[in-house]
Every structure is written in structure tokens, then in C-alpha cells.
Amino acid sequence: MSSNEELVRQKDEADGKVGDLQRELEGERTKAVEEKGRLQRELEAERVQAVAEKEILKKELKAEKAKAASERAALQKELDEERAKAASKRVAYPDLCVTAVEQFKGSTEFQTAVDAAVARNLAGQESGGTGPSRTTAGGWVDEVGEQYGSGFFLGCGEYLEVVEEESEDLTRQIETHHYLTRLNQDFIQCGVYDTDDSHSRLIGVEYIITDRIFETLPPDEQKLWHCHAYEIKSGLWVNPQVPELVLKPELENLTKAYGKFWCTWQVDRGKFPLGPPSLMMSPQPMNLGKVRPHLVEKRDWKYRISVDDLKMSRVEIEEPEWINPQADYWKQHGKGFVVLIEPIEMKKMAPFS
Template sequence: MASTYPTNGANTQKNGVPPGKPMSLGTQMLDKGAQMLQSLKPIKQMSQHVCTFAIYAQDMSRQIETHHFVTRINQDFLQCAVYDSDDSSGRLIGVEYIVSDRIFNTLPSHEQKLWHSHAYEIQSGLLVQPRVPEAVAKPELENLANTYGKFWCTWQTDRGDKLPIGAPSLMMSPQEDLRCMVKPELVKKRDDKYNISTAAIKGSRSDIMGPGKLNEMADYWRGHNKCLAVEVERTEMKKLTVFP
């Protein structure tokens, strides 16, 4: 079980903002100048925005809308900065790595347990690329349906944390399983925001196929009724070797 951290008025507030003073004029000018002078190359490689839902591995009643800003490293590997919204005030809540089924099947079994499949997310219409027509998104969606992801949430803003508190939490993807279905009110809120219909999108994706057979080590909870979570423990430090 993951370590728990106290949440109180000092560090949490529903929909609160991180504690700190407002940005000064000098800081704003520094940021503007840096934007003009620095390349920010890694950020500029983010080429896609994906909106979907994620579920805490240790508490399936906690479900969140997530916004993944995707950088493609190559055809088999993507990396995502995950935010809790796509507004300018969106908070960076974690990171997801995505690999093709070809790469996933080469990973050792103890590593595969940390990953989830994407096929159902896409086939069900839960994963969308906001404001991108389905016809345009379809080829990429077909690719993503054959991938697996590992998503660590580092800032649990859904419980009101003003700061990233505690250990990272492993997240799961929605699946066609009553224990792991996304709450209808979350889907409706997302659909209303983007003026889309998840049900209609699902109907248009009936021809999208995932892997011929999902690797049974992914979505580990389904076959084992157990979650995987990070626990913070005190441990001995490795000493620095000092040479004479």
C-alpha cells in the first residue's frame, strides 16, 4: 500500500492554487525575455494533445480527466507531459511513457506489470484529440490502440493538494470491466466542454483494432485483484568512496 500523507488546510484546498506570491513585473519580464532568447526545443516537440481519463491504481473510486501533451520520439515510443486541464492554468500532474506492443513484449514481466493497455480507451471513444476531426485523427488512433502506457501521477490535484505531496501514484486506464468504468458525469463534463459525443465517437471507431491478444501482464489488476503502488521507506545510503 502506498504511504499516505496528511491533507489539511495548510496544504490542500479544493481547486486551490499553489501557495506563493503573485508574479512580480520583473519576473514576468524575465520570462518573456527568456522565451525570445531560449530555444525550448523539447517543449516545441510536443505535437499532439490527447484528452482521456485515468484511475488511481490504489483507489479505483478516484478517477480524473487528464490532458496529455505528446512528443513522439520514434514510431514505437512516445512521452507525455500530463496536465489536469488544457487551460493556461493547467497543472503538471505527471508523466506517461507509451510504447508499441512490439516494444512492450520485450520488457521483463516485473516491468510489464506497471503498464496499462490503450485499446479499450480508444475503441470506446474515451480517448480523444480535442478539436481534431476524427477522420484526421484516425491513423494515429489506430497506432495508439496497439500501445501500452506507464503513467505516474505526481500531483494529486483531484483531492485538493496545492503542492505535489507524497509518493507518485501509478495510474490505470479505463477498461471494459464494471470495476473500472469511467463515471458518466466525468464523461459528460468533458463532452460538454468540447461539444462532442463519446457515444457517437465510439460508433465511428468500430473498425479500430487493438493487439490481436492483449499481453496478460498489462492491466495487472484485472487478473490478480491487486494494485501496484509506491511506498516510501527509510533506507541506508550508499556511501561515497573516497580515494586517497
Template sequence: MAAAHRETGTRGEDIPPGKPMSVEQTVMDKGAQMLQSLKPVKQMSQHVCSFALYSHDMTRQIETHHYVARINQDFCQSAVYDTDDSTGRLIGVEYIVSDGIFETLPPEEQKLWHSHAYEIKSGLWVHPRVPEMVVKPELENLAKTYGKCWCTWQLDRGDRLPLGPPALMMSPQPVNLGMVKPGLIQKRDDKYNISSEALKTARAEIAEPEWINPQADYWKQHGKGFTIDVEPTEMKKRAPFP
């Protein structure tokens, strides 16, 4: 499935093709928003800004904005956007599990997940505008977790629409191949008036996990990423009636 490639221009040029919102559509949306519960969306209680690298090409690195809903103490799910602006585009999804749950996964499944310890302790993972002392307990918990993140819209290559199959994303790691470009970090830090280096120093006392399962961050041990191919397949033409 071929994807369109072009240089990314102004924000107006990056939005999907289509007509401007009509007055009728705006009224409909506002009315529905007032009348419907939108309960799953309202469970999103945290905004996290971090960075992700494509599993199949770690020279491609993007800033990500995660809107997190915690289902319980061991499981989170998040919608991933390209920005925290009102024009933010939904570019993927990430699931986060505790180390206890991760250890129950089959080895082949574990290969698709990444650890969060370095991302937390290095100051790359931030909760914008929330004081560190408030989020410290959450950071200590997250440092022991694993995530599986799929990118469904590859904006960094200029796609104005979500094209092709999803791409598996990985977390930054303390090796040359998996480190985030300084310019990308600086741009983010300037936006939120923070210092990733200062956060790294402040988080030095956050405990490292006693053990990070080597099946996670699979590329670090084996130098191989994962991609999804789209293949035609025979479909089931009949389904039992409920």
C-alpha cells in the first residue's frame, strides 16, 4: 500500500483534505456533546508528552502526546496525538501493563513491547504543567511498566491521511540507535519551559526495576524490528446467527 510523501509545511497544509466544517455539523457536534455521556473519553485523566521511534526505522523519531485512562493499577490505555493543540490528530494508541502482567505474556507477544524505565528516568517522559512532586508516585510506578504502541498515521513522512498498516513504535533507550535527537527534545522543552536534563537529575532516586525482561526492547538484543504487511486472505463468508 503506497503512501504519499512530501515535505511537511504549515499546519494548514498538513490537515486532511476536505471541506471546512459546516454550521449544521458544528451545531450537531455541540448538541451531541451536551446530550451524550462520552464516558470512555472522560476517563482520560493524564496528558503525557514523550517521544517514540519506529521499530523498523529508528532514525524516524516523533514527539507524542498520550491521553491516558487508567483502567486499574496494572493497566492503562492511551490515545496518542501529534500535539496537545485543539487541532491534534489521533496518530496511534498505546497500552501499558505492569511488570507482573507482562511476565504472563507469551514470549512472542513480549517482543512487541518496550520498557519504560529509561524513558522515565531520563526525563523524556513528562506530564506537562504538573509539578514533579505530584507525579513522582506515578513515575515510580511507570518505571516498572511495559508498553505496546502502534502508530496508525505516519505524519512525519507527510501523510495527510492515515495510510497503510499500523507501525510498531519503540521507546527511547540509552544506546546510540535508540536515542532521541537533541533538537527534538529541545523543541519540546522550550514549549513547556522545562529541562529534560534537570528532570533526569531530579529522577535519579527513582528506583530502577530489579529486572527488565530481555524479550522487551527486542531490537536492543537482536537488532531487528517488526513491520506489518497487508496480504489478501480468504474471508469467512458466513457467521452463525446470534
């Protein structure tokens, strides 16, 4: 075979290989175009699906907004009804008081008590005294109450029920019943019992002072006291069977007052008053200071009252402009106080020897 024939043969083989490569390349191009088309169709389908899902989500969101608006409207209507109901009750309080007075004013004992109270008031003014306060339930109401007995006017500045908490363990919450004695316009002392029935046990004593007196106490002493503002505003402080209208002037004063309560008998821990006394604190709307709901529900059921109604009736009672931060010390510092019993050497010399 001549060299020319060899070259022709090699050229034909090369041309054949090039043709094969071109056909293979064309096939790959066709496949690529088809794949591209398929991917574009899938992308378009996904876009269509995404648009459809977006529309569905828009409709669901719109429906949820409409539902929420409807629920808000229903809640607002219910709130307005409750407010109207509370307002109606507040308006009715004067009628309740008038009815109560009308019921008892015809009795000889009541008239005698009123006459005696007025006579003492006039005598006090003539002798230079101030007489009973006109702004508190501890004024003429207490005067009449002393004469008439503990029945009709028992609650008017004389008795209250509230939940107290132990300083060293705020989770220990107890129902307490205070029987108040006003020593003067700045100072009240309370015998505290575990119930209000004939089998009640004396479990401690609480002293209540005005903010004016509290501000004169040493800082270390102030740490042992608590403010009554939250107890009163939240409806936890209650004088059973006494209309809020009668109590309001007294409560307005007591929101600014401070108390120190020593519990000498932990009746939930033993049948006898054992160990040192415990310092008690008032409930607060934070952390462990919150009162357990079942205690409030139990009280409301017992006295046929509503903590929500009490809150509503006390909305207009103003918060104190200043609450000394030393009071309710645990709120700022997270520390309570406990009494420890330690033996010490006795004085062996009598003062008269």
C-alpha cells in the first residue's frame, strides 16, 4: 500500500471519529436542552405551587385576624359588662348603707349608742380635745360600736381577714383574722387569730402605724415592716359584711400605713405554740410573694364576695406616692429575717441590791 493510500485511510478514520464525536456531542446537547426544559418546567411548577400556598397562607392569616378581632370584641364586651355591673354595685352601696341604718336605727340600743357617741364628741371638743376622726372608720363608727356591741359594727375598722406570708419562707401562706384596736390616729394594735369562729386560736400580734411614724424609725427597724398598699388595692384585705363605701376612707389611709406582724403560733406545724416567733410579710405581685389562688377562692366562697369586685371598687383609691424601700425588705434584697434563740449569761445583780 502506497503512502498516499495510507494517508487517505487515516484521514477517513479521523473523519469517522470526528463524526462520531460530533454525533455524541449533539446527543449530549439534546439531552442538556431536554434537562434544561424539564428543570424549567419543574421550577415553574414550584413557583405556581408557592404562589398557591402563599395565597392559602394569606387567606388563613386573614381568617385568624378576623377570629382574633372577634374574640377581642367579645372580651371587650364582657369587660364592659363587668365594669357596668361593678359600677351598678358601687351606685347601690349607698342604698345598702341606708337600708342597714334604717333597719337598726329604730332600736333603743342604737339610739342610746348614737347619743352617747355625740355626747362624748362634744365633751372632747369642749375640753380642747380633737374628738373622733371624721375621716376614718375609727371615728364615730367605733364610738357607736363600743356601746352597741360587736355585732352591727364589727367590721367597721374592727375586724379584717387577709393572707400573710412567712419572711423566711414566702411559700408558707396562712389565712389570718385580725381584731383591731385603735390606740390613736397613728397606731393600731391587732390580735391575730387563725379563724373567725368560737374555736379560733391566738396566733400572733400585728402593729400598724402611719407612714409619718414609720419614717421616724431606724433603718434596721424599718426592714421588719411591710406596706399594706398592694393588699388593699388587690382585694386581699377584706372587712367581711361591711360595704366598701363605708370602708373607703379607712382604706385610703391604710394604703399608706405599715405593719409588723409576729406569728407566735404556727398552727399549721403543731398543736401548741412552739419555738421562736416568725416575722410575717404581706403578699406582693411578684415572685414568691403572690398568694396561692385557692386561698383567695376559699375566702371568697366563705364570705360570698369576689376579689375581682373588690379590686374594681378600689380602683379609685390612690397608690401611695412614696413607699419606703426598707419596707418589704425581701423585694429589694431577696433576704428574710428569722429569730434565733441563743443562751446568754444572766445578770446576777438585782437592781435593788
